[in-house]
Amino acid sequence: MKNNQYIGEGWKHAILIIGALVVLLPFYMVVSISLKSQQEIQSISGGLIGAQEVQTFPVCTKMGMSEKTCTMKPYVYNYWFAFKKAPIARYLLNGLFVTVSIFLIQILIALPCAYALSKLRFYGREFIFSMVLFCLLIPVHAIALPLYVMLAKVGLVDTYAALIIPWTISVFGIFLMRQFFMTVPDELIDAARMDGMGEYSIVWKVMLPTAIPALLAFAIFSVVAHWNDYFWPRIVITGNRDLFTPPLGIREFRGGVDSDEFGPMMASIVTITVPLVVAFIIAQKRFIEGITMTGMK
Amino acid sequence: MGTIKLQNINKSFGKTEVLNDLNLEIEDGEFLTLVGPSGCGKSTLLRIIAGLEQQTSGDVFIDDKNVNKTRASERDLAMVFQSYALYPHLTVRRNLETPLRLRDYSSLERFPILGNLFPNKKNKTKKIHDLVQKTSETLKITELLDRKPGQLSGGQRQRAALGRAMVREPVAFLMDEPLSNLDAALRVHMRSELSELHANLKTTFIYVTHDQAEALTMSTRMAVMIDGKLLQLDTPQQVYDNPLSLAVAQFVGSPKINTIKGSTNSDGTIKFLNLELQRKTSITNTDIIIGIRPEHLEISKDHSNNSIEGVVSYRENLGSDMFFHIEIGGDNKKLIARGAPQLTSSISIGSKVFVTRLKGEALLFDQNGSRIKFTSDN
Numbered sequence: 026m027k028n029n030q031y032i033g034e035g036w037k038h039a040i041l042i043i044g045a046l047v048v049l050l051p052f053y054m055v056v057s058i059s060l061k062s063q064q065e066i067q068s069i070s071g072g073l074i075g076a077q078e079v080q081t082f083p084v085c086t087k088m089g090m091s092e093k094t095c096t097m098k099p100y101v102y103n104y105w106f107a108f109k110k111a112p113i114a115r116y117l118l119n120g121l122f123v124t125v126s127i128f129l130i131q132i133l134i135a136l137p138c139a140y141a142l143s144k145l146r147f148y149g150r151e152f153i154f155s156m157v158l159f160c161l162l163i164p165v166h167a168i169a170l171p172l173y174v175m176l177a178k179v180g181l182v183d184t185y186a187a188l189i190i191p192w193t194i195s196v197f198g199i200f201l202m203r204q205f206f207m208t209v210p211d212e213l214i215d216a217a218r219m220d221g222m223g224e225y226s227i228v229w230k231v232m233l234p235t236a237i238p239a240l241l242a243f244a245i246f247s248v249v250a251h252w253n254d255y256f257w258p259r260i261v262i263t264g265n266r267d268l269f270t271p272p273l274g275i276r277e278f279r280g281g282v283d284s285d286e287f288g289p290m291m292a293s294i295v296t297i298t299v300p301l302v303v304a305f306i307i308a309q310k311r312f313i314e315g316i317t318m319t320g321m322k
Numbered sequence: 323m324g325t326i327k328l329q330n331i332n333k334s335f336g337k338t339e340v341l342n343d344l345n346l347e348i349e350d351g352e353f354l355t356l357v358g359p360s361g362c363g364k365s366t367l368l369r370i371i372a373g374l375e376q377q378t379s380g381d382v383f384i385d386d387k388n389v390n391k392t393r394a395s396e397r398d399l400a401m402v403f404q405s406y407a408l409y410p411h412l413t414v415r416r417n418l419e420t421p422l423r424l425r426d427y428s429s430l431e432r433f434p435i436l437g438n439l440f441p442n443k444k445n446k447t448k449k450i451h452d453l454v455q456k457t458s459e460t461l462k463i464t465e466l467l468d469r470k471p472g473q474l475s476g477g478q479r480q481r482a483a484l485g486r487a488m489v490r491e492p493v494a495f496l497m498d499e500p501l502s503n504l505d506a507a508l509r510v511h512m513r514s515e516l517s518e519l520h521a522n523l524k525t526t527f528i529y530v531t532h533d534q535a536e537a538l539t540m541s542t543r544m545a546v547m548i549d550g551k552l553l554q555l556d557t558p559q560q561v562y563d564n565p566l567s568l569a570v571a572q573f574v575g576s577p578k579i580n581t582i583k584g585s586t587n588s589d590g591t592i593k594f595l596n597l598e599l600q601r602k603t604s605i606t607n608t609d610i611i612i613g614i615r616p617e618h619l620e621i622s623k624d625h626s627n628n629s630i631e632g633v634v635s636y637r638e639n640l641g642s643d644m645f646f647h648i649e650i651g652g653d654n655k656k657l658i659a660r661g662a663p664q665l666t667s668s669i670s671i672g673s674k675v676f677v678t679r680l681k682g683e684a685l686l687f688d689q690n691g692s693r694i695k696f697t698s699d700n
Contacts, residue, residue: 215374216407220486221395221424234411 139202324526
C-alpha cells in the first residue's frame with residue numbers, strides 16, 4: 026500500500042520535472058552559450074561552461090584593438106564585448122527609467138480611480154466601472170497605429186515620452202486595485218475621515234499602505250510587461266539609439282557584417298534578464314509576507 | 323461644551339425610510355445611549371451626527387452651530403467603531419498620533435523630510451508626544467505603544483481605539499457598539515471602565531448599542547429607537563419603570579415583560595384571565611393589554627386568592643435568580659416569573675404552580691401599544 030503511494034507520487038514528480046526541464050532548457054542554453062567560445066558554440070561541445078581556454082578573438086582585433094587587449098578567456102570576452110559593442114548599460118538605464126516612470130504614474134492615476142470606484146458613491150459609478158472593464162478587452166496592437174499617428178502629430182516620436190505616456194493609464198491596474206479596495210472595511214475610511222483626513226490623504230496614507238500586497242502583484246505585471254516589451258519601442262523609437270530599451274538593444278547583435286557572434290549576444294540577454302529575476306525574487310518574499318490585515322477585524 | 327441638537331431629521335436610502343422626523347437634544351457632558359433592535363436606524367443617526375452620512379432633510383446643531391454643511395473632519399467629534407478601525411500598518415503610537423498630527427501640523431509641516439525644516443514643528447511634535455503619553459497612561463496601554471494592531475488582543479485594540487478618540491479632546495465621543503466584539507466578561511468590565519472614563523472626562527458621550535443591559539448600566543439618559551422613530555428619551559430607571567409604549571416595555575428588560583390580554587368594563591374595572599385589578603382606568607369597554615415584569619410575579623405551590631394556575635415548562639437558572647416559564651393555556655400561552663433559587667429549587671419542570679402578582683406593578687397598554695394610565699396614577 027505504502028509502496029504504491031510512493032510510485033504514484035513518483036509519477037507526478039517525474040512529469041513535473043520533465044515539464045520544468047522543458048521550460049528551463051532555453052535558459053540553460055542562453056547561460057551556457059554566453060560563457061563559451063565561438064568554436065565550442067558552433068561544434069556544440071564543451072558542456073555548460075566550455076574549456077575556457079585563453080585565446081585571441083579575431084572580431085575584436087578587426088575592430089582595431091591590439092592583440093594583447095583581445096586575448097582573454099571566452100566568458101570574459103563575451104560579456105566584455107557585449108558591453109563594448111552596444112551600450113548595454115545605457116539600455117538598462119533606459120529600461121529602468123521607462124518601466125519605473127510608467128509604474129509610478131500608473132499608481133498615481135490608478136489608486137485614486139480605484140478608490141473612487143470602490144468607496145465613493147456618485148452618480149454613474151457603475152457605468153464608469155463597466156467602461157473600465159470594457160477597456161480591458163481592447164488589445165494594444167489594435168490601437169497602436171492611431172497612437173503612433175497622434176504621437177507623431179505632437180512631435181513626440183523618438184522621445185522618452187513616447188515610450189511612457191501611452192501606458193500611464195493602466196485599466197488593469199484600476200481594476201485590480203478596485204477589487205482589492207472593495208475588501209478594505211468602510212469603517213477604516215470613516216475613522217480616517219473622523220481623524221481629519223481629506224479624501225486624497227486617505228488614498229495615500231490609508232489605502233496605499235494597506236494595499237501593498239496588491240500593489241506588488243501589479244508591479245510585477247507592469248514592470249515585466251514593459252521591460253520585455255519589444256513591439257511598442259520598436260514603433261516609436263525610429264532613429265535615436267540613445268533611447269533604446271533592452272529588448273531593442275539585443276537587435277544590435279543580429280545579422281550585420283560580423284554576424285553569428287552568439288557568445289556576446291547571449292551575454293547581453295543574460296544581462297538584460299538578470300535584473301528582472303533578482304527583482305522578482307526580492308518582491309516574492311515581500312509578496313508572501315504581505316501586511317497583516319488582522320488589525321481591522 | 324458639547325451640546326448636540328437634532329431637528330426633524332429624516333433619512334431614506336432610496337425608497338426605504340430609515341429615520342422618520344427625529345428630534346433629539348443631547349446635553350453637555352451627558353452619557354446618552356441610543357438603543358434599539360438592529361435595523362432601527364440608530365447607527366445611521368450616529369453617522370449623521372458624525373457627518374459621515376448626509377441626512378435627507380433636517381438640521382444638526384453642534385454647540386448651537388448648524389453643521390449640515392460641515393464635513394466630518396471639521397466637526398471636532400471622535401468616533402470609536404465596532405471593528406475599532408485602527409490603521410493596520412501603523413503602530414499604536416502612530417495610530418494615536420494621527421489625529422493630532424492632522425490637527426496640529428500645517429499641511430506643509432506634514433510634508434515628508436522637508437516638513438522637518440519648519441522651526442515650530444519641534445515644539446508641536448513634543449506636545450503631541452506628551453499628549454499621547456498622557457492618554458496611554460490613562461488607558462494603561464503605555465507598554466503597547468510600539469506594537470501594531472495585529473499584535474493586540476481584542477481588549478487591547480479596544481483601548482487603543484478609545485485612545486485614538488481621546489487624545490484630541492473632542493467636543494463629543496461617538497461610539498458605535500464598541501463592546502460588541504469583546505467576550506462577555508471583558509464586556510462587563512469595560513462597561514464600568516467606560517462609565518469611569520466618562521465621569522473623569524466630563525465630555526458628551528453618544529453611545530449606540532442594541533444591548534439594553536449596556537444602555538441601562540452606563541447611560542445618564544437613554545433614547546429608545548424602534549423602526550426609525552424615537553419612542554422614549556429618559557433616564558434608564560424611568561424607561562424601565564415607566565415605558566410610554568408596549569414596544570419600549572418589551573424591548574427594555576430581560577427576560578421580556580409578560581403581556582396578558584384583558585378588557586375594561588363600563589366603570590373602568592380591568593379584568594384579565596379570571597382576575598380583576600383593584601385600580602381602575604378611565605378608558606371603558608375596550609380590550610387592553612396588561613404588562614407585568616417577571617420580577618413582579620410571585621410563584622408558589624399553594625393555591626391562593628387571585629392566583630393564576632399553570633404548569634412549569636422550562637427553568638432558567640442564572641445563579642442569583644431563577645426564571646420559570648409557565649404555560650397557562652388560553653390565548654396568553656406563557657408567563658415568565660422570577661423566583662429566588664433557594665425558595666424555588668423544589669419546583670421542577672412539569673409541576674403545577676400558582677402565580678400571584680405584586681400589587682401596583684402592572685402596566686396598561688391599549689390595542690395600539692400606547693400606555694394607558696390608571697385613574698389613581700394622576
